[in-house]
Amino acid sequence: MSRTLSAYQQRVIGCLLEKEVTTPEQYPLTLNALTTAVNQKSNREPVYEMADSEVLDIVESLIARRLVSLQEGSGGRVSKYQHRFCNTQFGDLTLSEPQKAILCVMLLRGAQTPGELRTRTQRLYAFNRVEDVERTLADMIASNWIKKLPREAGKRESRYQHLFADGVNTPSHSVPQEESELTTDASLVMRVSALEQEVAELRQRLEAVLER
Numbered sequence: 001m002s003r004t005l006s007a008y009q010q011r012v013i014g015c016l017l018e019k020e021v022t023t024p025e026q027y028p029l030t031l032n033a034l035t036t037a038v039n040q041k042s043n044r045e046p047v048y049e050m051a052d053s054e055v056l057d058i059v060e061s062l063i064a065r066r067l068v069s070l071q072e073g074s075g076g077r078v079s080k081y082q083h084r085f086c087n088t089q090f091g092d093l094t095l096s097e098p099q100k101a102i103l104c105v106m107l108l109r110g111a112q113t114p115g116e117l118r119t120r121t122q123r124l125y126a127f128n129r130v131e132d133v134e135r136t137l138a139d140m141i142a143s144n145w146i147k148k149l150p151r152e153a154g155k156r157e158s159r160y161q162h163l164f165a166d167g168v169n170t171p172s173h174s175v176p177q178e179e180s181e182l183t184t185d186a187s188l189v190m191r192v193s194a195l196e197q198e199v200a201e202l203r204q205r206l207e208a209v210l211e212r
Helices: 007-022 031-038 052-064 097-109 114-120 130-142 186-211
Strands: 068-071 080-083 146-148 160-162
Touching (some): 007 052, 007 068, 130 146
Antiparallel strands (some): 146 160
């Protein structure tokens, strides 16, 4: 089964992997919840502004490739979607919890350093030390799932990138960087991002209550 993904497909799979762990009570996701996750302004790079219909097109392309499955709603219940990307009976890609956390964050945010990965995977898997991240990255390189990029001039750490991209440039559907940056004050950015994420997850929980 081919797992090379376009930029939008990476975002959808990354969101399903993330919400499977962070909001298991809401997983699988409704189309509305998945669109909210795709367009989430925190923990995403780049930030997208996609309509439900656009997300549905991406989901259907993944269903056709057997990387996502539809859970039909019954009795008027809303249909939901779940990934079949890894750790399922339908494929041979099996990841450990730390490997899955790293790959999920890479699908959502692109290439990152070990330090960034340790910080950004905390809600998915708690690495005790950066060395633990580096050890996991080495295992993933050996499995040909990621690669280490050349260290950029002036940078202390090299970044790592997953190898599931199809090689096509990110579509011009993302919000310009200057619009997605709420402020240059780092502490305020973190506070606003955390609040936005809480609102998105509360919205998902409310939808589930209304469905019941």
